[in-house]
Amino acid sequence: MRQEQVAHIDELMRAASGLPVPSCGTRDSVIMKSWQRCVSEHRLDPVVLREPLILPSTQLREHQDAMDEFTHTARFGVETLYRDVAGLGYVLLLTDAKGITVDFIGDPTFDATLMRAGLYLGADWKEPSAGTCAVGTCIATGEALVVHQTDHFDATHIPLTCTAAPVFDPSGALAAVLDISALRSPQPKESQLLALQLVKSVAHKIETANLLNRFRGEFILRLAPSPEFADVDPPYVLAVDSSGCIAGFNSKARALLRRELEARPPADAVRPLVGRRLSEFIEIAIDDLPRLGPASPVAQRMVRLAGTGTPMFAHCQLPARISTRSVAAAPPSLPAPLAGLHGGDAAMATVTARAARLVNTQMNLIVCGETGTGKEFLAKAIHAAGARSARPFVAVNCAALPETLIEGELFGYEAGAFTGAVARGRKGLVLEADGGTLFLDEIGDMPLTLQTRLLRVLAEREVTPLGRTRPVPVNIRVIAATHRDLLAEVNAGRFREDLYFRLSGAVLTLPPLRRRADFEWLVERLLEERGKAAKTRFSLSPDARDLLRAYRWPGNIRELMNTLDFACALAAEGTIQWEDLPERLREADSPHEAGAAALSPAFPSGEGEIAQDRLLAALRARSWNISAVARDLGVDRTTIHRRMRRYGIARRV
Ligand SMILES: Nc1ncnc2c1ncn2[C@@H]1O[C@H](COP(=O)(O)OP(=O)(O)OP(=O)(O)O)[C@@H](O)[C@H]1O
Numbered sequence: 120m121r122q123e124q125v126a127h128i129d130e131l132m133r134a135a136s137g138l139p140v141p142s143c144g145t146r147d148s149v150i151m152k153s154w155q156r157c158v159s160e161h162r163l164d165p166v167v168l169r170e171p172l173i174l175p176s177t178q179l180r181e182h183q184d185a186m187d188e189f190t191h192t193a194r195f196g197v198e199t200l201y202r203d204v205a206g207l208g209y210v211l212l213l214t215d216a217k218g219i220t221v222d223f224i225g226d227p228t229f230d231a232t233l234m235r236a237g238l239y240l241g242a243d244w245k246e247p248s249a250g251t252c253a254v255g256t257c258i259a260t261g262e263a264l265v266v267h268q269t270d271h272f273d274a275t276h277i278p279l280t281c282t283a284a285p286v287f288d289p290s291g292a293l294a295a296v297l298d299i300s301a302l303r304s305p306q307p308k309e310s311q312l313l314a315l316q317l318v319k320s321v322a323h324k325i326e327t328a329n330l331l332n333r334f335r336g337e338f339i340l341r342l343a344p345s346p347e348f349a350d351v352d353p354p355y356v357l358a359v360d361s362s363g364c365i366a367g368f369n370s371k372a373r374a375l376l377r378r379e380l381e382a383r384p385p386a387d388a389v390r391p392l393v394g395r396r397l398s399e400f401i402e403i404a405i406d407d408l409p410r411l412g413p414a415s416p417v418a419q420r421m422v423r424l425a426g427t428g429t430p431m432f433a434h435c436q437l438p439a440r441i442s443t444r445s446v447a448a449a450p451p452s453l454p455a456p457l458a459g460l461h462g463g464d465a466a467m468a469t470v471t472a473r474a475a476r477l478v479n480t481q482m483n484l485i486v487c488g489e490t491g492t493g494k495e496f497l498a499k500a501i502h503a504a505g506a507r508s509a510r511p512f513v514a515v516n517c518a519a520l521p522e523t524l525i526e527g528e529l530f531g532y533e534a535g536a537f538t539g540a541v542a543r544g545r546k547g548l549v550l551e552a553d554g555g556t557l558f559l560d561e562i563g564d565m566p567l568t569l570q571t572r573l574l575r576v577l578a579e580r581e582v583t584p585l586g587r588t589r590p591v592p593v594n595i596r597v598i599a600a601t602h603r604d605l606l607a608e609v610n611a612g613r614f615r616e617d618l619y620f621r622l623s624g625a626v627l628t629l630p631p632l633r634r635r636a637d638f639e640w641l642v643e644r645l646l647e648e649r650g651k652a653a654k655t656r657f658s659l660s661p662d663a664r665d666l667l668r669a670y671r672w673p674g675n676i677r678e679l680m681n682t683l684d685f686a687c688a689l690a691a692e693g694t695i696q697w698e699d700l701p702e703r704l705r706e707a708d709s710p711h712e713a714g715a716a717a718l719s720p721a722f723p724s725g726e727g728e729i730a731q732d733r734l735l736a737a738l739r740a741r742s743w744n745i746s747a748v749a750r751d752l753g754v755d756r757t758t759i760h761r762r763m764r765r766y767g768i769a770r771r772v
Contacts (some may be wrong), residue, residue, distance in 0.1 A: 171237025289367025482624025
């Protein structure tokens with residue numbers, strides 16, 4: 120036993136017997152009380168040096184499963200905190216309310232040392248097992264605190280400094296403890312005060328995220344004491360149900376509500392907060408909540424607390440179902456990256472409105488559409504519009520990578536894991552995308568064995584690079600893209616059904632370019648972009664415009680972009696003529712070549728009679744509704760009129 124451990128045990132023995140101790144004046148009272156609890160309630164012997172208690176994996180899994188949804192919600196906050204403190208030598212622990220470490224991030228280089236110190240997944244840090252420590256004493260008191268070096272009860276832990284903050288669930292019960300710990304630290308305890316503020320602030324954010332996640336279907340009322348911060352990061356957050364009763368809160372809001380009760384009779388003051396009417400605490404009726412949305416000027420969103428009369432500035436978010444109803448009446452403004460995707464096409468408007476509602480959910484998504492319709496472009500816009508935008512967007516084309524390489528590329532490998540491996544090993548694209556979005560293009564081409572591995576990553580949120588024994592936690596949102604009918608692939612046994620269901624939180628289908636009603640808008644936008652780059656103003660001659668409109672665009676937006684690049688390069692003085700367009704387009708059409716009939720596969724070239732028959736059949740099938748026929752054949756109305764004139768088809772009654 121080391122000398123400082125002997126001195127520490129001596130101090131504990133004196134404190135336990137009620138004798139004065141050397142640090143008495145300087146030791147926080149919360150620590151002294153915990154020491155007394157350890158001896159008198161938990162019956163811990165200061166002389167015994169305990170090894171950290173690490174749960175076996177089966178038991179740990181039970182604790183992790185029970186915390187699964189919470190851990191997932193907390194993950195972004197946990198990782199952000201770790202990034203902020205990792206350079207200072209801290210590791211990070213998230214424990215459940217029983218003190219079991221269910222999530223852990225630390226530098227794997229020091230795995231063995233950290234495990235010996237109990238800074239590890241599965242470590243049990245409750246006070247009755249580990250004595251005075253940040254997690255255990257935080258659970259016992261419900262308060263954030265620093266347990267620094269010799270504050271620890273057990274002499275094994277005295278090299279450590281640990282800072283913990285409680286995270287409460289929306290009803291005020293303890294849900295978890297967030298802790299950062301370091302193996303070494305400066306002697307003064309004050310060195311940890313900033314760490315304490317940081318951990319408290321992240322715990323508050325996790326608590327609020329958990330509240331929002333749990334109460335999507337209720338009103339979310341945020342309150343700030345200052346109008347300037349009402350829409351920025353209001354500290355008090357409450358969920359209110361449609362009958363005007365409190366459904367949940369974060370702990371700052373709980374403390375605020377409790378303060379309002381201080382002047383009430385004790386019986387009233389101690390009643391639980393959940394289920395009580397909001398109007399008991401804030402002078403406001405449920406019908407007033409919708410007018411407290413961010414669209415109203417903040418000065419009109421002042422409310423008063425019912426007990427103290429304190430003014431607060433409110434920001435109310437409507438329940439998801441009410442917002443959905445109002446979407447049908449007046450679409451909400453889309454986040455900029457999504458709004459820029461179309462110019463009024465109805466199918467695109469539906470896709471972007473759905474995507475906007477999904478940006479900050481955890482759901483994995485599937486984007487379907489023909490090649491070049493903008494599946495990756497949409498995935499990037501969803502990523503850019505959401506909270507993950509600060510983290511990487513990693514795109515993988517499953518069809519382009521050979522089967523032998525894709526496993527290592529995706530899941531990574533340790534140095535020397537197999538012949539041909541890169542000497543330093545590879546992190547793998549799944550881990551590269553940690554915290555962000557993994558875009559899996561052509562997911563339908565992923566081999567079945569890799570589908571199984573991907574499924575495991577999505578289900579367990581961890582990845583085990585080849586050659587490693589221990590999995591690495593990972594937090595990704597997958598957006599998968601395909602031009603195939605994935606359900607048909609599932610039915611044919613080529614795609615795993617369980618993976619399909621994991622991925623298809625929502626399926627977004629992009630329309631082919633030939634069906635887009637905003638084709639002209641897109642062309643103008645692309646011409647503008649090219650004009651800016653070339654410092655010219657590009658425009659289209661009427662013939663060239665007709666040709667673009669009539670073409671079938673099998674390569675969709677990508678083909679349109681290439682076509683315009685080509686045409687802009689040839690256009691003299693900025694005006695694109697029919698002749699400036701690529702030959703394949705001109706060959707498909709032939710208003711300039713006598714006798715040739717058709718433009719696009721809807722009107723196949725050289726098949727004048729057939730095209731005429733098809734047009735006639737389409738017109739009859741649609742009762743001569745030109746717009747409907749144009750949609751069916753994938754061209755615009757002008758083209759139908761032109762064809763009717765050319766074939767001498769007149770409406771027959
Ligand atoms: N809404 C849009 N506005 C402007 N450019 C777009 C838009 N959508 C897609 N593009 C452009 O079109 C090209 C093709 O888009 P993208 O690669 O996203 O298509 P994709 O459907 O993923 O194609 P593939 O199936 O072949 O992988 C890209 O150059 C992209 O920048």
